[in-house]
Amino acid sequence: MLETTAENVVRSWVDGWIASRMAAPPTVEPWGYTVDVGVVGHVTRHVFDATGDAVREADVRKVAGSVRTGGTWLKIFAEPAVITPWLGPEWWIDDEPGYLMTVPLTPAPAHRLTAPDGYRLRSWVRGDVVRTMVATADGALAARGQIAVGGATAVVDQIETSADHRRKGLGSLVMRVLATAAHERGAQTGVLAGTPDGHALYASLGWQVLAPLTSAKYLDPQDR
Incomplete structure (x- = not known):
């Protein structure tokens, strides 16, 4: 069985999410993965593979600063309170964290x-x-x-x-x-990225939180 580390759990989640949503294969980046989704309002997502204190402010600022198109999402495995100061007003940030969770199946x-x-x-x-x-x-x-x-x-x-x-x-x-x-x-291992609403259900079934998840979306000018 593959050792469960934060980095390989993130990659497993990326690959599984892509299969589930029929998105494009990921482009591997120095900081994580870029996934083309091709859906209105969710064109592309950038997923950082670090979790918690290992998330680098410089990486988040660099990626966020390169975005110019609405419908681009960031998925960052850290608390919203940590990530929010790193992003500008052009970003909508979900102020409730999601959760990267795992369980033995x-x-x-x-x-x-x-x-x-x-x-x-x-x-x-x-x-x-x-x-x-x-x-x-x-x-x-x-x-x-x-x-x-x-x-x-x-x-x-x-x-x-x-x-x-x-x-x-x-x-x-x-x-x-x-x-x-x-x-x-x-x-052998289940992985999911859950919402705050879903956390209680998953926890009741034995799922454990590996890291919080912040979701941020780049807004078109008329939506700011």
Whole structure:
């Protein structure tokens, strides 16, 4: 099993996120990775591979200072309070940190992989990505998520539970189904970049925080 270090977890997350979102392969930079996403509002992202105190102010300022196009994102594994003074007013900064998290993947027992009454569960695979959805009996989407398997590591992405169906265990169900599917495909470690809203769910399932995550977006002049 690959030793879990901050740098290789970041690279695993980058590769898994790319597979999940069908983005371009990363360009390796001295400070991390550049990924072309090709989506309106999210054209390109720059991901720094250092975490915590190892994040260098000079690197962040240099990369941020080279950006001239709206829809460019920075993903930096440090607290927003640390990063904010390094960026100018042309950047929108999420003042709540996300989290880079990991967990050893283990399969769930079969009885923990079934939908509760009134819901149906379906999973399918496209390439290296497993997708799972939970729907109501009449077909409304209740919860969903996906996981990209890349060798020993699998990256969880886009976990969502509809507002009307929260606190019913559906998010946990989706996570268990995805973790089990990834484990069956040979993955040993799970990685994700979670939002503050998702942190409680992931922590309840044994995920551990490796580093905080700051997200920043370069704004077009009319949006400043």
